[in-house]
Amino acid sequence: MLGLLMHSPCAASLTCPSTPMPACLSVLRSNEDFSPQQPAKPAYSLLPAQAARIDERGWCAMDLTTKLRSQPPCPSFRIFEDGIGGCIKARPEDFQVEEIPWRDPSGQGEYLYLFVEKNGMSHGELLAVVRKAFDCEARDVGYAGMKDKAAVTRQWLSIPKKFSENASHFNHEQVRLLGTIQADRPLRRGDLRGNRFVIKIRDIDPIKAIQAGRMLQKIEEDGLPAFYGPQRFGYRQNNHRLGGALLTNDWQGALDELLGPSDGNYPPHQTALREAWSSQDAEALRSGWRPSQRFEMLAARKWLKYHDAEKSIRSGGRVTLNFLTSAFSSFLFNQILEERCRRGLLQVHQEGDLSVDPLKKSTLAAEEGGIPSALFWGKDAQLADGIQGEIERQVLKTYDIQPEWLQNRWAPYGERRPMRFHISNAGVEGGFDEHGSYIELRFTLPRGMFATVVAAEIMGEQDHPETDEDQISPDAPSA
Template identity: 25%
Template sequence: MIVTPDLPQETSAWRLDWPTSTGERVASATLKSTPDDFFVDEDLSLPDELATGGEHLCIRLQKKGDNTDYVARQLAALSGCRHFDVGFCGLKDRHAVTRQWFSVYRPGREDEDAAFLAQVAQSWPVMEHHRQPRKLRRGDHRGNFFELILRDVSGDADAVDRALTRLRDVGCPNYFGPQRFGHNGANLDRALTMDPSKLNRRGSRNPKKPGRGRATSGSGDSKNVLYFSAARSWLFNEVLGYRVKTGTWLETMDGEPGSGENQGIMVTGPLWGDGGTEAVSAQGELERALVAEYPGLAAVFSTTRMKPERRPLRMLPGALEWQWQGSDQLLLRFWLAPGQYATSLLSDVFDITDATRDAGQS
């Protein structure tokens, strides 16, 4: 029997902070004091057969102070193509130094590539380039390398080292970052009033990859897509937060999708869709009971025809290493899979102050 947890009803004061893996944060720190403190390098690693020529020119740029969509629009303007004809694997932070891949549709214009790249280089350093037969799409990359500097670290250094060692070996809850929900959860407020019928496509481009699907809109209403994704992500965080609080986030429950197929099944949570969740039995009952606490958000999915998907509950960073630079500054390096948030990883150990938000930057 599932006991519905004592969670708050829908409100404008959305929860945007969820339980940590150990129940506490051992230190506080400041992130993004300068853009150079947050470095991201996109790991594309395409198969060789996709980098041997084609109609799309792929460019790896380094940017600072510009968001991904702005760069994509500028590349389209420089190339004389539609904004839609520029592809990228994911959004990257504006307040950071990021190396990111873009694809630009330029059929039959190979002889003009050098001149075009020279134009691009006037705004952003071009790290490398190649041609390939298809456009880059969301989630095409293998992941992202991060090199971050935390400043004003306050806490016991030995406790921080122990917490980071546990983070390296065990991982942490795979929460969506609070930036997905807008300022004070504004995207969630808007999700409650959006027209879900405009999100009328079912399924995702690659349903075999958990958590990689995305809402798409036949009408091109990107704002509705944003609000839909925020609602879906917040419900996932609520389910994960409950599993963390009850100590079950690393354990397979009865009803986990795919649990009868192999012994190495991944522990996942729901990305809600038409029909709710793919989980059944005890896990399905739990997930439905948790989401039922938010009927307004649940109703967003009633007419979208979006297929339910799954996302891993655990985030395990690759090659995590750290180095103290004095008593209050810490350098961290690690790799994360697509769709995982560095801020969520850090927040499992540190009470993080984002310097760009405190400065009123967006």
Template identity: 30%
Template sequence: MSQESGSPSWRLEWPTSSGKRPGKAQLKSVPEDFRVTEKLWPDSEVPGSVHGGAGEHLCVRLEKSGDNTEFVARELAAMAGCKAFEVGFCGLKDRHAVTVQWFSLYCPGRESEDAALLQTIGARWAVLASGRHARKLRRGEHLGNQFDLVLRQVSGNKAELEQALTLLGERGAPNYFGPQRFGIGGGNLERAVNLDPSRLNRKKGGRRGGGGSGSKNVLYFSAARSWLFNEVLAARVEAGNWFNGVPGEPSEDGQPTGPLWGDGGTLATGELAEFERAVVSEHPEFERLFLSTRMKPERRALVTRPEQMNWQWQDDNALRIQFFLPPGQYATTVLGDIFELKDMSLSRDNKQES
């Protein structure tokens, strides 16, 4: 963070793996250019009519476009006659895309009403599969997401781009959190700096997922935590060791991870702990947040590795790319290591608001 005229300026761009982006491209020119298919269960364990699932939760697999996940969840709750927090899902999906994902609806003892409810849902969104399940779906428990993306107005040396894509498939990219987490101009970070750490405790009598100021405080705290992770990862990228282990790495498999800061700072030890603490010490405005909370330190992978990655040029300016990512990793982070991306959906939003 830098300070100019008393107003903070937050870094929201971090170094790429090669130090440059060899190409430029437009993303989400139309929703069909950004297709995401959530992989929830192994094929042999998919609940539903095929495997005769049973339980208090009706699971539905929907294809949607133009609606984000939380909006769909609220609408499903109204259709099912349950509370909004009784609708489960594993991850948030963009509305400017064609997405396939699972939702669970708490409908105990109402199996006889499933067909009518599915018909009501199907009038709004395409229902691709359904079935009963014993548990509510929860954040991050899916296997991951399959992406099928088309970049348009691609510019750059084609040979250099293909070399970068090959390396990306082999080594991966720095696993940064995307700038949207930090708010416009880093607004969520500014709010975190001015946050009273004591207000991060759970609200009295509050219900998880109930919203309100408590959930906003957690959002700002999470933004600060994510930003510190990006700062540590950026330092590792600049040091050239982001894809290798460093002495003191706490992960069981030895894969490189970075800190999600908490009470006590970091789980790393030795050389790595010293490195991470040195980076975070440059941001004392955030250190105080973690000294006053009971949030446990966690770790996050430094490398995002797209699996089963392949690409095809549709013409000289359009590139189709497909890959699979585990939960909590982002396609825009992967592609942003190579391309300077222009999100065309943002332009459409601005036109609609004007």
């Protein structure tokens, strides 16, 4: 049962709206006067967000980048008609994450697991700190998942035991070493069951915790669409456009998207730098990019040296380029899933659906607990049959996806991703602290699912998605 609390640590100076506990609990057990938005069932040939402003002939004349630019990567579909408002990530401690390992370490073996807490630091910065502290190489550091920068996160890393002598001297302002234990294997991507989240929504009336509690309970019971969140698409929300350019070998287009003004969606302090790309101001391009924008910095310097777009983009490295093409597939997945949701079929199993285990993503029959899946486009991907197959083929046709793109060295591997996920261990708390009013959400998510998707559903449509400025790279978190 979802819990709801209202309190104020600063009660002496602030008055917190109060609700008797029995009344709160009775509200949470009742869905009276509270129903999710009923999805519409439109008739159209294009995807819904496109059909409103683009005719079919104009759409067909567009190149891939223009098509991708016309559609936000994160769907606008919402289960609930009205959110509670507010904002998240006002400060790192307002967004807390703790990793749940797939298995407990054995306590013996040739590897050392490090349980670390980072505060306001990207994944890449964390790995750099660990490499320096333990005097090891990048290939020596294993991890199960990547976490948000604008957050306080606790997670496991692994290093070979031969580097363990430096553990007792570990000291860093933004990273704490909470514990160590030996293990018989290194950590690999995906070696986690999920993540626990504690998220404070700010600029909000705490009394709305009652509404938030009802919404969380509904999500816990019925689930949410497993959309990829804004982190996947970077601080400019254009990682998928970069990925599309890579898949079509449009190196110059990718470089212009990376360094140029593009759609104008970038932080104000980058205006002069992006204008410098248009005017080819060599001095500004050479020294202007911050270290946190490592890809932009490397690409700009490589361009000044060789004037070769392909070499410039390749300077980002294999992991970064693979991440960008994965973001392209994430965009297609979001489009496919949004169409399924708009047809009112998120909760309804259809003939031809391919059901998967929500944790392992392997095939699992619906009667055994499998969840219908949607296509994550890539190598060796399997398309569904029936209505779901029609949706998947429609989206691939809409963006003119070509089979030969799968021969590209940067093409991702395909899979079937669950269409929905459920939260667990949910709770809500409203009150005041030294930073003002808040509503605190607590819940656990399966691996690969995005807490920002849950927060967006609770808060409602937001004008400016919360993303970290260095999330053009694989530092972008996966949960």
